[in-house]
Amino acid sequence: MLQLQLQSWYAYAGLTALILAYIVGNGVYGQQLSLPLKKQCAAACTYVQGKMRLVAVRVLRQGPIPQHVGFIMDGNRRFAKKSHMETPSRGHLAGFTKLTKVLEWCNDLGIKHVSVFAFAINNFNRSTEEVGALMGIARDKLRDLAENSELVNKYGVRIRVVGLRDLLPADVRESIEYAEGRTRGNLGMTLNVCCPYSATDEISTAIQRLVEDVENGLLSAADINETALEKRLQIPGPDLDILVRTSGQIRFSNFMLWQSAKMAYIQFVDAYWPEFSFYHMARILVSWQLASRDIERRKLAGAVHDSLASSEQLRNSESSSDTCCGDRT
Ligand SMILES: CC(C)=CCC/C(C)=C/CC/C(C)=C/COP(=O)(O)OP(=O)(O)O
Numbered sequence: 361m362l363q364l365q366l367q368s369w370y371a372y373a374g375l376t377a378l379i380l381a382y383i384v385g386n387g388v389y390g391q392q393l394s395l396p397l398k399k400q401c402a403a404a405c406t407y408v409q410g411k412m413r414l415v416a417v418r419v420l421r422q423g424p425i426p427q428h429v430g431f432i433m434d435g436n437r438r439f440a441k442k443s444h445m446e447t448p449s450r451g452h453l454a455g456f457t458k459l460t461k462v463l464e465w466c467n468d469l470g471i472k473h474v475s476v477f478a479f480a481i482n483n484f485n486r487s488t489e490e491v492g493a494l495m496g497i498a499r500d501k502l503r504d505l506a507e508n509s510e511l512v513n514k515y516g517v518r519i520r521v522v523g524l525r526d527l528l529p530a531d532v533r534e535s536i537e538y539a540e541g542r543t544r545g546n547l548g549m550t551l552n553v554c555c556p557y558s559a560t561d562e563i564s565t566a567i568q569r570l571v572e573d574v575e576n577g578l579l580s581a582a583d584i585n586e587t588a589l590e591k592r593l594q595i596p597g598p599d600l601d602i603l604v605r606t607s608g609q610i611r612f613s614n615f616m617l618w619q620s621a622k623m624a625y626i627q628f629v630d631a632y633w634p635e636f637s638f639y640h641m642a643r644i645l646v647s648w649q650l651a652s653r654d655i656e657r658r659k660l661a662g663a664v665h666d667s668l669a670s671s672e673q674l675r676n677s678e679s680s681s682d683t684c685c686g687d688r689t
Contacts, residue, residue, distance in 0.1 A: 420646070458636055522553070522554050524557070570592060
């Protein structure tokens with residue numbers, strides 16, 4: 361056992377030396393390194409990073425793990441420009457690739473619900489080419505994800521798409537139905553893809569549903585409360601524990617406002633979405649873990665406050681029904 365550990369430490373030490381040699385060598389003699397050697401060094405770097413990530417995941421899993429994390433994947437076009445890509449849509453493609461990585465990390469960390477802002481309702485105002493490219497990505501990649509990815513086949517990720525689906529072209533809707541259908545029974549992580557979505561639309565649609573249910577006699581007007589509205593929202597599952605927005609912009613852009621209203625730990629990251637790294641993710645998780653005891657205390661206080669408020673409400677409604685309407689039987 362000890363021998364095995366020693367051997368792997370030797371391997372790490374060897375690889376670290378190789379990487380250092382690469383960094384130093386590349387800086388000093390960079391032009392002289394042959395291409396195969398450069399490739400080998402780069403592969404060694406990736407290998408060591410992967411191993412370090414596994415160790416970090418193990419350490420992080422010793423602490424509390426958030427149930428639901430939301431991502432505003434911002435900065436794809438600026439990334440495309442900065443990287444001299446041909447079109448902004450290349451940035452969105454890079455954004456999708458990063459999304460699959462992030463889902464892998466979340467799965468490894470044991471996060472059960474992930475929600476991502478893939479397309480805002482007002483993104484339809486962008487150029488025809490860009491909207492077309494984004495629709496193409498949604499059509500092809502959602503099908504691909506459901507069909508061929510390790511995330512779905514090995515880890516049992518369930519895909520759900522939320523938002524105003526009727527606004528999407530028929531071929532995109534078909535892919536969505538395929539992806540949702542194929543992953544419906546999966547019990548691993550749930551991925552909510554918000555597309556085309558806005559939080560204010562989600563809330564006003566829920567209000568509309570409440571009104572319809574009251575009109576159809578399925579709900580009494582007296583029973584309208586937070587819980588009744590919540591049940592009619594499109595994004596299921598627990599409230600957000602963490603909301604991450606990349607690209608350095610400090611705003612919510614109408615994403616999951618209801619679900620982040622109570623206790624979401626908001627994190628703005630100064631990197632474009634395709635640049636978001638495991639290091640960013642780990643740093644966010646550690647700071648949430650450090651704050652989590654305080655968050656739990658506040659949640660508890662909030663729950664006590666809510667239950668006091670609702671019993672007060674009940675008393676008031678009982679006394680007002682006593683005085684104004686007589687019996688409720
Ligand atoms: C199917 C699926 C889940 C696809 C996901 C692809 C993806 C990452 C979409 C995000 C699209 C978007 C509008 C990002 C915001 O960055 P921006 O375009 O506003 O960039 P900017 O802030 O630099 O202008």
